[in-house]
Amino acid sequence: MEFVMAIADVFDIPGIGKVIMGGNPGITKNDTSKLCRKGQNIIIITQNGEFTFKVLDIRLSLSIAETVIIGIHLEDSEDFHRLKAGDLVYKI
Template identity: 30%
Template sequence: MILKYIMSVGFKMEKDGEQRIAGGLASDYSIDNLKGLYLEEKEIIIQSEGHEYRFKVKKSEIATSIIEQVNLGLSLYKSADFHKVKLGDKVHISIEHH
């Protein structure tokens, strides 16, 4: 499996049983090029301090900032590993999802 970097975790929240992360997308993505980012019901891989954690995406939201950077928010299915995710961790998808 080959991994493709999509973003770093810039925001992390766990509230009322919902686990969410968000961040600005890698520079090779733009509002006109979001190919492969339909992630609902797909798996993401988060690399953190030499470990890989896998999470299933419940819902994804794409928004642009005032400077037209593309941001991605992901709601994840509940996982016991969510507490191990840290700001700055790298989020990847498998290129098999394309």
């Protein structure tokens, strides 16, 4: 498993779906090789266990300090409500 990001926020956006956002200082606008890809499965490690999700889409944006903010749209799952800020995302 390779570390992708720490979750900073979790959203259920009407009309879009389940989204997690976060960051990783090892991912820059010039090097996104550590990111997961669309269609790939990821593992999210929480205090209550490990959960697998399928990635539907990934969006990147830049903060004012030019750090990469990662948004990952996840396939709907009954485990989504278990996710919270601080959980760790890994690509399989």
